Amino acid sequence: MALNDPVTRLKILVFLLAGFPLAWLVVLAINSQLGANPVEFITHFTGTWTLVGLMLTLTVTPLRQLTGYAHLLRIRRMLGLFTFFYASLHFITYIWLDQFFDLHAIIKDVYKRPFITVGFIAYLLLIPLAVTSSNAMIRRLSAKRWQSLHRLVYVIAILGVIHYWWLVKKDIRQPLIYAGILTILLGWRVIRRQRAFYKSR
Template sequence: METRLASRRAKPAAFALALLPLGWMVWLALSGGLGAEPVAGAVRETGVWALRFLLLALAVTPLRRLTGLSGLARFRRMIGLFAFFYAVVHLSTYVGIDQFFDWAAVWKDIVKRPYITVGMGAFLVLTALAATSTDAMVRRLGGRRWRTMHKAVFAAGAAGCLHYVMLVKGWQTAPLVYAAVFAALLGVRWLPRVRFQVMATKKAQPQS
């Protein structure tokens, strides 16, 4: 498995797979499969796929630790950039097709609708992370500063989940599932650190 992850074909294959949701959504749009309100359906589906890719990017490190497959780390940047890509498609669909580039209406929505405010916050964070994702930016910022900055991906994940929960009417299952997955990913990442700190504190305490 590690050999397959390290092969030359792995990244192009992953890239092609990541484009499949876009192709599927285009097909749905052309065939009338987006429901009675196709524009709203397109906005919703592109947003959900942005959130899925964001959660998948956050899952890479826990999966690498659990499976021992270090080659998974090669795909983290690509997955994160696809999260940004689908977020761009999501926002573009809303601004261009739903609002017909009526910037006054868009700004009014951002200011007056909390779920759009939160969603825009998530998008701005993803934009900053995508803009600084290159090797050149890592060198320019320095490894430590870059890693600190890119911890903002957790803020983007939290905002994305909150955006989805606030968007739907009532307590629906799907947004809560995504929020639970995000919480689980946080737990998998941070619980070992908390446990290590507790054990270190106990060892540092003088024996009575």
């Protein structure tokens, strides 16, 4: 790994930035600064970083198209895997620290708070994307099929925003911001596709 290679440096920088929230959480935990309800704090923290991760992953393609810097695509996989990692922490926090693996309690809670099902579906959909993220898997599936499968990320991001919007009780400003960002990111793709379609006719 050549450190003077700009792509390697970019990858290291993104790795450090993406790992920073976890390091921050660990420092807060060690210093007992997770507030009065640490489980709630960790749930909110990991949920927020999952959603931020999804938005950042979806930003890579438009950024590459705008700048023409093709190497940006090489950080997309890393961002996606970090997103999956934070989503897994979020899920484990709920199942383990919040519900103590009590299936009965989980069913009752999901019945009471249906937004959890939406988050759960989003998490389930993330699993095949994480599993097929390697180059070997791209080759095995063929680039076309891999691309179709990875379009699931759009559905996942929409479900993530719905999950958040649904759980917020009064102040919907934050989910509204995520919904706005997602509309821009998906709208960009729709417009590009339409333009390409009309050009090819």
